[in-house]
Amino acid sequence: DQQVKQNSPSLSVQEGRISILNCDYTNSMFDYFLWYKKYPAEGPTFLISISSIKDKNEDGRFTVFLNKSAKHLSLHIVPSQPGDSAVYFCAASARGTYKYIFGTGTRLKVLA
Amino acid sequence: NAGVMQNPRHLVRRRGQEARLRCSPMKGHSHVYWYRQLPEEGLKFMVYLQKENIIDESGMPKERFSAEFPKEGPSILRIQQVVRGDSAAYFCASSPDELAFFGQGTRLTVV
Numbered sequence: 399d400q401q402v403k404q405n406s407p408s409l410s411v412q413e414g415r416i417s418i419l420n421c422d423y424t425n426s427m428f429d430y431f432l433w434y435k436k437y438p439a440e441g442p443t444f445l446i447s448i449s450s451i452k453d454k455n456e457d458g459r460f461t462v463f464l465n466k467s468a469k470h471l472s473l474h475i476v477p478s479q480p481g482d483s484a485v486y487f488c489a490a491s492a493r494g495t496y497k498y499i500f501g502t503g504t505r506l507k508v509l510a
Numbered sequence: 511n512a513g514v515m516q517n518p519r520h521l522v523r524r525r526g527q528e529a530r531l532r533c534s535p536m537k538g539h540s541h542v543y544w545y546r547q548l549p550e551e552g553l554k555f556m557v558y559l560q561k562e563n564i565i566d567e568s569g570m571p572k573e574r575f576s577a578e579f580p581k582e583g584p585s586i587l588r589i590q591q592v593v594r595g596d597s598a599a600y601f602c603a604s605s606p607d608e609l610a611f612f613g614q615g616t617r618l619t620v621v
Contacts, residue, residue: 432609440615442601443612444611447609496541498543498555498603500545501552502552
């Protein structure tokens, strides 16, 4: 049972354009969501998070949107840069559980 | 404040041997998690520990796998009698609260 889904395994975007990565979840108990970026042979690096009391969180070029009714979140990167090329994982947890459920990842390739 | 430290980075074991993976959490972090990433898959939760306690091991295989986080020293993920299917990247994360920081991972190869 995949509670967190990233249905696009890969995405290619031109440098300077917007990258939109999507994530869906099924467990209504999830109330804290995170995005991690992962380069090959390295550990995941925290990017941005959002709690369920908000519907948007912005940090520089990165914005995460949360639609609780649709159980959907998305990560927007604008403008996209070649250095953003990596695998992006969304993760979700229910408050107090400290247990993160990860999606399968989306490989973003930003073309120069 | 050093990040989450995992060692070794690479570990090769023959089938039937034991693998020990170590994780030193960030200073002040009392929560430790282990995740496994199989080739072409996402990160799968294995176990969540606090000092000397296993809080949630719902993702751990029932046999051959064990984890500990002693009062002193690093957290250890132990895999006994390894099989080829155990080959994966194993990531440890630590957190003081809800935000987890990951180590670089240990890539286990079973030959």
